[in-house]
Structure formats: C-alpha cells, structure tokens
Amino acid sequence: MISLTINGTRTEVREGTTILQAARFLEIPIPTLCYHPWLKPFGACRICTVQVQRPRGYELVTACNTPCEEGMVIQTDTDHVRQARRVVVELMMARWPNVPIVQKLAAEVGLEKPRFISEMRDEAPDACILCLRCVRICEEVVGACAIGYEDRGIKRKVVTPFHEESEACVACGACAHVCPTGHMKFEPEDYRGKPPEFLLGPNTAIHVMTPQAVPKVPRIDRESCIHFKTNGCQKCVEVCEAKAVNHEMTDQELEIEVGQILVATGYDLFDASVMAQYGYGRLDNIYTALDIERMLNATGPTGGQIRLKNGQPPRAVGIIHCVGSRDENYHRYCSRVCCMYALKFAHLIKERCPEAEVYNFYIDMRAFGKGYEEFYSRVLHEGVNVIRGKVAEVVQAGWSKQEEGTLLIRCEDTLIGKLREIPVDMVILCNAIEPRRDAERVARLFGLSRSPDGFFLERHPKLDPVATSSDGLFVAGCAQGPKDIPDTVAQASAAAARMLATIAKGVVEMDPVRAEINEEYCSGCRVCNALCPYEAIEYLEDKNVSRVNSALCKGCGTCVAACPAGAITGYGFSDLQLHAELEGLLAVR
Amino acid sequence: MPYRVHCMVCAGTGCVSNRSLEVRDALENEIRKRGLQDEIQIVTTGCNGFCAVGPLMVVQPDGIFYQQVSAKDVPLLVEEHFIKGRPVQKLLYKPPEAAAPIPKMSDIPFFKHQRLIALRNRGLIDPEKIEDYIARDGYQALVKALTEMTPEQIIEVITKSGLRGRGGAGFPTGVKWQKVRQAKGEPKYIICNGDEGDPGAFMDRSIFESDPHSVIEGMLIGARAIGARYGVVYIRNEYPLALERIQIAIQQAREYGLLGENILDSGLDFDISVTRGAGAFVCGEETALIASVEGRLGDPRARPPYPAEYGLWGKPTCINNVETWANVPPIILHGWEWYSQIGTERSKGTKVFSLVGKVRNTGLVEVPMGITLRQLIYDIGGGIPGDKKFKAVQTGGPSGGCIPAGMMDQPIEYIAPDGKREARDYLDLPIDYESLTDVGSMMGSGGLVVMDEDTCMVDVARYFLAFTQDESCGACTPCREGTKLMLDILNRIVDGHGTMDDLRALEEIAWVVKQTSLCGLGKTAPNPVLTTLKYFRDEYLAHIEAHKCPAHVCRALNTYRIDPVICVERGHGCGVCRRECPEKAIFGEKNQPHRIDQTLCKKCGVCVEVCHFNAVIVE
Amino acid sequence: MPKLKIEDLARIREQARRATLLREGAGRVKITVHLGTCGIAAGGRNIMTAVLREIEERNLHDVLVTTSGCAGLCSREPMMTVEVLGQPPVKYVDLTEGKVKEIFAEHIVGGKIADRYALAVGSERVM
Structure with a gap:
C-alpha cells in the first residue's frame, strides 16, 4: 500500500493506482476529457492536470496516467492548476467553440471569454476534438484497429486508412459510443434494412429480449457480438461479478427417454412484405401487429407511446384486418385472433392519442368470445371508424404540402358502396398466423399428420382436439391452429391432464392388434423402420435386430407385408389364423 | 617501403559536397604520375571541423593545414610540398587581419583551444578502415572492460566520471545504466539516438562520418555493463554518408568478430542493427523513437513507465546519444579521475x-x-x-x-x-x-x-x-x-x-x-x-x-528612406531604384535626389539591394 | 576475416604504429631530405629511397621523413638534416647511400652523431 496526500487529506492506495483513481476514491473532482474507464489512460487532452510537490518546487502532471508514489503530495486546485486548465480549455475553444462538451468544460474551469481564434477553427457542434477515444477503443477493446490518424500537428485528423471504407471495421458502434461530441456516428440498420429512429428490437449485442421476458436473462447475439468478430472486447466478462458470461457456450444436444410427447411449437407470422401493395418494408410508418405490440408496451422503445418515425404522434391510424388470412392467394383460413387485437389497438390508440382518428378495415368482425362483443360495442362508441371492405393498396399521399409523408389507404367501403381514399399517418397490418416454417420437418420427425392449412392434425376436431393419431403424442396451442390465449391455456391444460392420466394409470393398455418381430428371423435390414407410419419400430444395434414398440404400434400391418424375411407377425392376422378363418367360413353349408 | 607522408583529405559531408573527393582523385593521379605512390599515402578522413574553409587537407607528419583546396591546385601542391618540401603559401590558413598565414594545424586558434575526446580520431583515421581505429587504441577499452572489470565496476566508473547525456537533457549516464541494469526483463536493448533533428546541428553526423567505431565500442561496453543483448542505431534518413559509414563499420566489426557471439572470447553476445528515421523531428524523443523502431506511428507516449523499465518491445532499454557513446571508451581506458578533471563541478568532460x-x-x-x-x-x-x-x-x-x-x-x-x-x-x-x-x-x-x-x-x-x-x-x-x-x-x-x-x-x-x-x-x-x-x-x-524592429530584419516594420545627399553627390540620382521598385513607389529625376513614397512602399527591400551607393537608409 | 582475439588487437595496433605516429606528427627522429632543384640534380631521390629502405629494413616506427627545398648550400648536395627529439638538428652533406646506412646505424639508432659526415650541428631557425 502506498500512502500519499491529496489536497491535505492523507490516504492509502494500492500500488499502481493513478492519481485520478485515488482522487475519485476520495470524491475529489478532477475534470477529464480523453479519459475513459474502459481505455488505457492516454494523456492527450491534459485537462486533468494536477500539481505535485517536488523537492525544489512543483510539477504539473496529468492525473489520469500518473501512478501514485509513496509520500506524494498532490494538489488539485491551486492557482497554477486552475490557470493551466483554463488555458488548455481556452486553446480548445479557439478551435471548437460550439462543441457542447468543450463549452461545459469552459464553464467548469471558469473560462468566460476565450481570447483566441485558431486558423483551423471548426464551428460545428459535433466537431472532432481529437480526444482519440475512438481510435483507442477500436484498437484496445474491439481489436479491429479500423481507424487511425493521418498527418501531424494541427492538421491531425482521425480517418480510415486511405480515406476508404475500412474493411476491418466490424460495425460494432464502439467508437460512436465513446465519442464525446457525436462526431462519430453509428447508423445501424434493423433487419428490415431501415434505419430505425427507435429500434423495435434489441440494440446491443448482449441484451435481455424485453424487460418482461421469461426467462429474464441476457443473451448474446452471435451476429453482432464483437468478440466473435475480432476476438477482442469481452467487457461483459470483465464486469460480470458472478462470472456468468461464457462465450464458449454452444448448443447442447441432449437425449432424454420419455414416454409421451406434447408438441407445442407455436406459430409464425405471415411476412407482410410479400403483399407489396400494402408497402410494408418499403414505406415508412407501416407496422405489423407485433411491432405495434412492442411499441405499446410500457417497456418498449417509446415507453408505450404511439409515435411515427419522426417522433410525432399520428393524426390518423389505419388498421387493416385479414392481411394474408381469408385470402385465396395466401391463406384461406381465418387467423381468429386478429379482429380482437385490432379492436384492442384501436382502443389503446384512442386512449393514448385522443386527437387521432382510427380506422379499422375489416371483412367480418369476429368477436366470438366472452366479453368480446361487448368490447366491440365499446370501441365503436369511442369513435373508432370501422369500414367494411378489403384494402386495395396503401400509397404515399402528397398532393399538397400538408399531405407530405402521409399514407393513403385505398379501399372499398362495401357498407356505403363507395371507393374511398383515406389519408392516415400510420398503418397497422394484422398479419396472419401461420404454421411454423419448419412444421413439415417437425411433423415428419414425430410422425404427425398435418391438416390442409399446414397446422398439426388432431385426432378428432370435436371429440379429441389434443391427441394425435399416434398414441402418446399430443399437440396443443397454435401448433394445432390459430387461437388466442384462453383457448391455448385450455388446450394445454387438457393435454397435460391427458398425459398425467396415462402416467397415473401406470400401465398402458395396448390394442391386441399389433405386430411383433421374431428376433431369430430378423436379419437387421431395417426396411420396416422407415416404413412404420407411427415410428413404432426401433433398431437394436447391439443385437442387430429391429423391435416393435407395442405401445406405439397400431397394427396397421405395413411392416408385416414388407418384411423380406417374413420375420414380423401381425397378431390376429397371422397366416395360420387367416387360413383357419377361411376354412371356418368355407366349412359352413 | 614505408610511407613517409600521409596526406589526410577531409571527406566529411561538408567537404565532400565541396568536391573534396575530386581533390583526392587528383592527388592520387598526380602521385602516381610522379612515381610517389609508395611514399605518399592519401587517406580520406571524416570531418575535421573547420567547415568554413573546406575542402581541407592536413599533411602529416608536417602537420601542415591546407584550406580551400581544389583539384586544380593539386599538381602545384605535389610538386612544391611533397617533392620539394615547401608548403604552398596560398593554400595555408590565414586569419583575417593577420600578417602571415599559420601553417601548422596545432597552431591555428580554431584547433588549438579544442580538447578532443569524442572527436579524438577525427582527421587521423580513415573511418572506413577498422584497422585505423584499432591502431589508435581502438577497442582497447573494450578489452579492459571485458577482462579487468565487472559490469558493476564499469557502471561505477561511468557514474564517477560525471558523464551526462549529450543529447541535451544531461541526465547522468551512469545512473541511467544502473536503472536499466536493475530493471527486470529479457532481452535488454541499447539504442543509439542518432536522429539529430535540430536544424543546423551536425555533431552526431560528424561522429558517424569520422569515427563510427567509437560509437560501436561505446555500445559494446554499455552492453557489457547493462547486460544487453541487442543494439539499435537509429539514424535519420537525411544522413546518407553517415549511414553508409556506420553500416560499413558494423559490417567490419562483425567480420572481425567484435559484434556477434562470444566477442573476444569473453562470453559477451551483442549485435547491432541500423534503423533509419523517416523524417520526423519528434522521433528524437525517446518514446517516439522506440515507436518508430517498432514500426508504429512515431508518437511519443506518456512516461512513466520510462524506457529504462519498459522500452523497445516492452523490455528495459538504455537510450543514449551518439556523442555520449563516443565518450565511453576513453573514460574506461583512461579512468574516471582523468575525465572528471576536465570541465566544471557539475558538468564534466x-x-x-x-x-x-x-x-x-x-x-x-x-x-x-x-x-x-x-x-x-x-x-x-x-x-x-x-x-x-x-x-x-x-x-x-x-x-x-x-x-x-x-x-x-x-x-x-x-x-x-x-x-x-x-x-x-x-x-x-x-x-x-x-x-x-x-x-x-x-x-x-x-x-x-x-x-x-x-x-x-x-x-x-x-x-x-x-x-x-x-x-x-x-x-x-x-x-x-x-x-x-x-x-x-x-x-x-x-x-x-x-x-x-x-x-x-x-x-x-x-x-x-x-x-x-x-x-x-x-x-x-x-x-x-x-x-x-x-x-x-x-x-x-x-x-x-x-512598431519598429531594432535589427531591421522585420521588413514590415522598417522604413526605407533615401538620403538625398548621398543620392545626388555619390549616386548622381542614377534612378536604378526607381526603375527596380516593384511598387513604383520611388520618385525622382536624373541627377536629382530621389524619394520614396511611404504610402506606396511595401517594404520589400529591393531598393537597398540595387543601390550601389548605399543611399537607402533602413530605419 | 577470422574472429579477433585480444592479442590480435594488440598486434594490429603495433603494426600500424608507424602510421599512427606519423599521422600525429609524433616521432622520435625527423629526417629532412633536401630536394630542391640542386638536391634532385645531385641524386637526392636516391638518398630518399635509401632512407626509406633503411627504415623498412630496420623496422623503425618512430622515424619521420619529410622533404624540403633548397637549403642554400647547393655545392654539398645531396644533404639531409637529422633531428632527434630534444636535440639540435644535424646537417649531413655529400651523402651517398653507404653513408646513409652508417648514419642510421650510428646516429639514428645508436644515438651518436656521425661527425665525419656532418656539416654542422644546429641550424638557422626555419619557419
């Protein structure tokens, strides 16, 4: 430990502590500019100058990078220090008079009237003040070294090599993050290729999906994480006290033996940009329902406010139902949940933007559930305009100055029998609920059937909506078909109960009609494995024979017929039994 | 047949650019023509220092100093001095207002008052011949350091001698060596700072050109004292002749086994590489120099840590100026008492x-x-x-x-x-x-x-x-x-x-x-x-x-005035200034006093230059 | 070139001793061979050659040789002046190569002036 005195206060610090760190520990303020806690101290700006006592006088040193020595006597606020800081800031003001952080420093050091004007004066408020933080972070933390300096002295500039777009840049935005003036700008694009003034998705490589996520733990996005691009950074590892961050983690494949499976793999949303006439992804201020859900959420990017891209609240909003549903060209089915959430949106928009006009464009209003119709009435009374008719297209308006940026919804109002053009500021598309993109693969994996609309097939639409044609295999939720939350919960509980019942029984009743493989005759050719529609045949490697899982076997007889060795018997339908039946029938006179 | 005359022709950059090599070539031709090539040796040396009167030549053993020699003087020189033994009067050095020239170099005041330690070999050796250096006690100090002294003793001698860094900061050299010796890290480095960026300074250049081995020997002794393995000579690129000579010297030292492994069977391993500067004055600063050697941008960095602890490639490094290194061998050879008697209380040598x-x-x-x-x-x-x-x-x-x-x-x-x-x-x-x-x-x-x-x-x-x-x-x-x-x-x-x-x-x-x-x-x-x-x-x-410049250098503050008396009586109102003035600011007639219109005068000073009669007064 | 040993350094230094001293203008003995027109005509060049040969054969390192013009006494050429450090110069006249040999043996190496060949001891001051 080293003992030293700062401003008359004695203190002890560990070896290697800098004067700035010691002062901060004692809560003695020292102004800084180029210093940043993530970076090695550089000493470029010289603002953090302090005075150190020496045997024959004093010396001015920079606090950020001078290590404490035993017996040091430091003063941070003498006349000399104040004069030095004031002149240094004055030198900066001569060059960058309008940069907010420089002006703030000027106020801090008591500089009232800067005397000088530099030949290289830059009046921009976001001028580069040569603090060199961007270059340092790119080199020390990110490890990409994509920017550097050119020229020397007063002509020094921060540039990319040869002024060309840097190939080494990994677009992490670290430079913009530490830039004190905003000279370094980071312009990320969200997945739609649009520069988001507010991002509807996560905006850092390590993030918690939403504050209401379950489980509420951070995850690292491999695509944008700096460590995966340059092997540098790992600041998250440094700051995590629990040492919980591990970049080496990979997906693990686990093998678990189970008796029953519940498939609840959910849904995907219809990609509204396919319907080009609605302008999603092409025009501004056109959102899908999920986007708006995020925006309306109190923990979302706008804090629950409805905002256009320019930050203003909309004057009029159009909500278009049945985008991709009830459509001969895309999905013929109804997505069930959209009408109600569209009305919810209308209600909330009216609540949060009372001045806004809201238009719902629908085909049929499906308010089938408990309290749903009443809610619809309420919404109508709140002044929401409902227009029965499919929307033909959404275009940019703009004949007059007032309409600039406005969207125009062209539709047919079938109730009044007219074509209408309605100017709105924002359009919300209620896009259809679709089966998951990988539904076919999952179906094949489990031996599930699918209904014509692509969702998994239940055993009976009325009498058995949770089971499938395979025993022990259940389906619940939107994997089976679009449904809202109460219905999903009900279905899931039912499936769980069914599964528990089987477990509680302890035994599985099997159909006597089933197949069995004679292991003596089986040669392990495995033809039957692939043929079984119920995936009921497994292959035993050590014995090189196949075996029928009686619990799954439905006794369809496919394997019996297919087995080249004749090793499989269908109980109740063996050759002997069939012969006996035939003889019995033929014996009757 | 032994040579009876050594003719030392100065071949420092100054004299070379004044065609001293032509003089050398003419000398060799003339000597051969006269059949004297076995008696007279022509030696090219480094800079003698009296650059104002180059190209220089010193004829030994007579000690006669010739100045401003050109190739066409050579036949006369050979005839008169080498054959007849009569120094050529018109080429001797003559101080202004003196009656007679001063033939002997040791009598010329410029040389008489000097005391050569770092430049001890100047003008006496061919810098491109290691044998010449060895002949003048070269590498004897190294022998002494390797065989009779421990590293600690070497540092003690340097410290007691009072040698201070000659690069300008004046840091006690022995103290620096001790710091590097004690620092932790391997391998240790030695750097010779030959960047010499000060405009008009050419001390280090002269040492490189006249006596490069003195630097090498100094670095070797330093390597022994500090425990360094590698040395770097950092020389600015604008010194092509110095660069050539130090490279030749290093090459010859290597060939003789004085650089490399197990030098003089002492177990010392040390070798030197040369790095050229790239045109930045700031690279004379030690941390910027190190950055330059490492191939990085030549920006200085904050200290601490000092290069003695964290220098080239992060290892302890001792950086000293060229002149400092050149002083080391004599100190070791003649002792610290000898050195500390020269100079003052605080500044020795x-x-x-x-x-x-x-x-x-x-x-x-x-x-x-x-x-x-x-x-x-x-x-x-x-x-x-x-x-x-x-x-x-x-x-x-x-x-x-x-x-x-x-x-x-x-x-x-x-x-x-x-x-x-x-x-x-x-x-x-x-x-x-x-x-x-x-x-x-x-x-x-x-x-x-x-x-x-x-x-x-x-x-x-x-x-x-x-x-x-x-x-x-x-x-x-x-x-x-x-x-x-x-x-x-x-x-x-x-x-x-x-x-x-x-x-x-x-x-x-x-x-x-x-x-x-x-x-x-x-x-x-x-x-x-x-x-x-x-x-x-x-x-x-x-x-x-x-609004005046007392020395009349700052033209904007000068006032130019024509003295009417001089203009008429001496100059007869010649009107040259009137014609030459770019601003047409001078008025006057022939045979009349001319005058300058101050409102038009742009103070360019042309009139002063063209007036043959010094009639224009600058105030 | 082979790697040097410590002895080699001393050896090179010794070998170059003559050149070193010469360049410093230091030597124990200085011989001036007079080579004015009269001197040359009388055979002074041969005397010069003889002197240099003596130096080489006797392996002398501390003898400097220089020339001068006419000394004034043309009738007694070839002449040479021998100056031993600390002693007045001695002029030797009517030289032949044999006499040069003897003068070397007696005076330069032996230290005793060869009177019979000497004109005078001491001389007028020269520049």
Missing part, C-alpha cells in the same frame, strides 16, 4: 558544439565544459565578421535558450549560472514559474548559433517556433494548439500588428505549453520564446509599441 551563424570560423568544435562564450566566439570562432557587435548565442536549437552578450564570461555548462537547475533533470524537476523565466544558459544538444546586432530576436524565436510547431505530433492539446497560437501571435508581432494583450497571451500560453505538454518537444518548444522574452524584452516592446 567536453562537449561538441556546432558553431554557426554570424561568426568567422564556423564549424564543429569540441571544448571542455565551463568554457566561456567569449572564448568560444572570439578565440575559437574568430569573432564576428564585419566587426559587428555580438548580441547573443542561441543554444540547443529549437528546444534551447539564448545566452545574451551580458553573460559572455559565464562558463557554459548544464546548469544556469545563478545555480538554479533548469534543464530537465530526472532527479529534480523544473521549478516554479518565476525561475522558469529565469532560464539561463542551457546547453542543449550542442547547436550554437551566433547572432550579431543585425539579428532580430523576435524573428529568431519565431523561426524556431515555426519549426517545432510544424514538427508537433498533434497528440496533446497544449503543444498542438498552443504552438500554433503562439506562432500566430509572433507572426502578428513581426508584421507590426501585435498588441500588449498579445504579449501577455504569448507568455501565458508559453508557460502552459511548457508545463502541461505530454513530451519533451512540447515542453521545450516555448524555450526560445521564453528566453528571448527574458533577455530581449525590449525588442518585443519595440515591435509592439514603437
């Missing part, structure tokens, strides 16, 4: 100075510390030409200060004559503002520019500041912005637009730049300004308040 400017005998001299300015300028330098009044000497180049005429009898050494430490010394650091303006005689790296009454001190400060401002790396705010603003103020002052506010601002900025800059360049850049402000404040005031 000798120093090489480049004596330039308004002085008759410009060139390179090595003198004991403690010599006074008067001795340097008048005894060695031959005084100010034209009998002008001596004004001041600028020492240490752009980092240096000035010594005014009033201090002419003070001994020159590392500390100021009033006893206060001023040069950057690691043991004690620069003091408070009051004594900073007290800056006195400061040695610097050895550049000495003599100035007479026709020099404007404000312009001198501006000249040096323009240099450092251009060479600033731009990393830290005070140096980058401050030097430029100071330069702007000085430009305003010499243009006649300066105000007293400007002067106050100039002093304040200078103080802040000196106190808060990151590296030595910034910390010393204001020195010319501060010292001229201290000793020649009246000149600044004249520029600002009276």
